[in-house]
Amino acid sequence: MKLLTPFFRVLIFAIITFALFEYIVDSGDQLAIQENSLIAPIFWGLLVLAIFIEIIIGTVKSRVYNSLSEEGREKYEQLEADSYFGKLYAKLLDSRAIEEEGEIILDHDYDGIKELDNNLPPWWVYLFYASIIFGVVYLARYHVFDGDFIAVEYEKEVAQAKIDIEEYKKNNPNLVDASTVVLLTEESDLKAGRVIFDEKCAVCHKTDGGGGIGPNLTDPNWILGGGIKNVFTTISEGGRDGKGMISWKAELNANEIAQVSSYVLGFEGTTSAAPKAAEGDVWVDPDAAPIEEEDTSEKEVEVEVPTT
Numbered sequence: 001m002k003l004l005t006p007f008f009r010v011l012i013f014a015i016i017t018f019a020l021f022e023y024i025v026d027s028g029d030q031l032a033i034q035e036n037s038l039i040a041p042i043f044w045g046l047l048v049l050a051i052f053i054e055i056i057i058g059t060v061k062s063r064v065y066n067s068l069s070e071e072g073r074e075k076y077e078q079l080e081a082d083s084y085f086g087k088l089y090a091k092l093l094d095s096r097a098i099e100e101e102g103e104i105i106l107d108h109d110y111d112g113i114k115e116l117d118n119n120l121p122p123w124w125v126y127l128f129y130a131s132i133i134f135g136v137v138y139l140a141r142y143h144v145f146d147g148d149f150i151a152v153e154y155e156k157e158v159a160q161a162k163i164d165i166e167e168y169k170k171n172n173p174n175l176v177d178a179s180t181v182v183l184l185t186e187e188s189d190l191k192a193g194r195v196i197f198d199e200k201c202a203v204c205h206k207t208d209g210g211g212g213i214g215p216n217l218t219d220p221n222w223i224l225g226g227g228i229k230n231v232f233t234t235i236s237e238g239g240r241d242g243k244g245m246i247s248w249k250a251e252l253n254a255n256e257i258a259q260v261s262s263y264v265l266g267f268e269g270t271t272s273a274a275p276k277a278a279e280g281d282v283w284v285d286p287d288a289a290p291i292e293e294e295d296t297s298e299k300e301v302e303v304e305v306p307t308t
């Protein structure tokens with residue numbers, strides 16, 4: 001009892017503070033103490049403080065107890081037992097003092113081994129009832145009313161997260177720039193790119209990319225550099241002065257430029273009705289993994305002979 005009471009006090013304190021943080025701090029699906037880098041040190045700090053206080057109280061109490069007379073000790077123990085925690089503890093344990101064991105001893109005797117008829121400790125019984133209630137609620141929720149099991153819950157959350165990401169991208173259309181843009185392959189992006197191209201670019205580049213005022217986009221040759229990053233830059237910043245390709249960044253947001261760039265890159269390798277002659281150089285992506293050529297020539301190794 002001497003050690004257990006402070007232990008339970010600290011445990012209850014920990015549970016309550018933990019629950020309070022959960023309640024106060026909005027941390028989404030995560031635990032508040034995981035989500036917020038401030039909460040964890042505060043929580044552990046408070047816990048250490050509580051343990052520290054318990055130790056001080058315990059030390060002071062035992063000092064006081066030791067300094068008391070026989071009569072004083074009895075009174076002290078009575079006070080302890082009458083305190084809130086003392087009563088709670090006694091109630092949850094419902095055990096008999098050794099002096100009272102005579103009242104609950106069963107009247108059989110096996111070679112001197114006797115049996116006590118103790119009540120089940122109420123803390124255990126309450127736990128048992130709680131598990132029954134939990135079981136009933138669980139059964140009803142998952143097996144009667146078809147609640148989502150963890151795997152389904154996970155899939156739903158992932159699907160929702162994907163929707164949220166799309167939403168976020170829509171509301172923040174300028175997340176990409178020439179250095180971060182990547183080739184888009186989603187059907188929806190390419191479709192959006194096509195709409196933009198047909199509306200704004202086809203006049204000069206033709207609907208099939210064959211070229212007119214502007215260069216042919218179906219050949220591997222690029223005047224201003226191929227690859228998603230260069231094409232993105234060309235479209236957003238425009239071509240060389242006086243050639244007719246304007247900067248589109250005032251008219252299209254970064255996301256739209258990425259879409260139309262990705263659509264434009266899809267032209268390469270297709271055949272157009274009236275292709276314009278290729279201009280510029282064949283583009284080789286410097287970032288692409290180099291094709292290693294097997295070196296079959298014998299290597300001549302020159303060996304330097306040290307002169308003595």
Ligand code: HEC
Pocket residue numbers: 196197200201202203204205213214215221222223224225226231234235239240241243244245246248260261264279280
């Ligand atoms: C007024 C005609 C015109 C329009 C409209 C136009 N372009 Fe161009 N585009 C050109 C010309 C001319 C060039 C060549 C620029 C140069 O040589 O510097 C060019 C170059 C390009 C290039 C670089 C080609 C290369 O070989 O490096 C890309 C990519 C391109 N345009 C895409 C687009 C897109 C996408 C649109 C619509 C948003 C568009 N263009 C609208 C005339 C146009």
